[in-house]
Amino acid sequence: MDNHGDAQLLGPAEIRRLADKLGVTPTKKLGQNFVHDPNTVRRIVAAADITADDHVVEIGPGLGSLTLALMETAGRVTAVEIDKRLAAELPATAEWRAPGLADKLTIVGQDALKVGPEDVDKPTALVANLPYNVSVPVLLHFLEIFPSITRVLVMVQAEVADRLAADPGSKVYGVPSVKASFYGDVRRAGSIGKHVFWPAPNIDSGLVRIDRHPDPRWDMAARTEIFPLIDAAFAQRRKTLRAALGGHYGSPAAAEEALRAAGIDPQLRGERLSVEDFVHLSGNEVRA
Incomplete structure (x- = not known):
């Protein structure tokens, strides 16, 4: 199989078509904002340095925008989706937009905070547009239970990105900053504007990259x-x-x-x- 096979990524028209088909109205409760810009998802995959050797776990794939871009590049993709309608549709979207790559995709239909090592087979990278309301707890949960994850590239609210990547002494340095840096080197990896989402959120987003300490300096x-x-x-x-x-x-x-x-x-x-x-x-x- 060609690991760099073509996926037709989702644009605004396809996102609306899928949402209409499923009767999905993005909800604040689940922190859903769907990315409809192919350039943005390709930029995220590139910023994560994903290769054909990677098994990527994605949290909250939604309608599959980022999932398809990950399938183009990664060896395997496991998508964790709590919304049953969205989880059920993802395999069909993969067949529709990336038929040659669809067998790379595994769906785990459950709450990301309840996922355990038995649910995902040794992922090497975590790449996700994290639901805004649970982004930090989910991120820390996955770093804790999957020591095999060496790289993280997540999109979160800009202020959460600032907090995660803050240095000691900064006004926004706090619990997320220290706990994330317990696992690896944390840095801002870019900013994402509102216009790439449907619906457009009220705030900008930021990319955060974490590279796990290859030889941890503590137990x-x-x-x-x-x-x-x-x-x-x-x-x-x-x-x-x-x-x-x-x-x-x-x-x-x-x-x-x-x-x-x-x-x-x-x-x-x-x-x-x-x-x-x-x-x-x-x-x-x-x-x-």
Whole structure:
């Protein structure tokens, strides 16, 4: 099979035709905005450096705009779709627009937050236009349960993209920034305007790329000790770490002792700490 076979990507007319056929009205509840611009989906696939060696997992494929572009390039594509009507139509769309590539596609019809390792066979990349309302929880869930994912390229709300890629000390640096950087190097990979979607959202979108640490500098299993610290440090952003972590350690004095032992000033706020600082604070080792 030609891994670079042709797929006829979906434009505005095809998107409307599919939506009408299925009786689909995009809903805010599911965070649905369908991409109708072929150049945008090809740009996303290129930004993810997808090759024929990749098994890509896509979350929320919707009507299949990005799915078809992924099928052109990847070896395999698994699409996770919670909406039963959309999930049922995807194989037909693949046959209609990319008949030579349709056997590359597997559909998993369930809630992305409930997907487990048994549902998707060792994906190497996550590429998705993530539903706005669950983008960060879904992203972190997939990074946690699929260590085989080495690259992530997701489209999210611009402000979420800024938060994910923020550095310590930035106003928008917070829980998503630290947790994403626990798994890999995070960066903004571009901006996407409103006009490529139907319906057009009120806000711009951003692309975020994550490259998983090939040789992690800390124990991934320590996540269960590190993530509660991150949550506590940012629960009340204006508080010093001594105060914010008082509940976690049992008292502000105990928090201060732990912070000093990790070489961290108790008077700092959570936004000053890097992921390495949180690893140290949890009592885990950061390797060079």
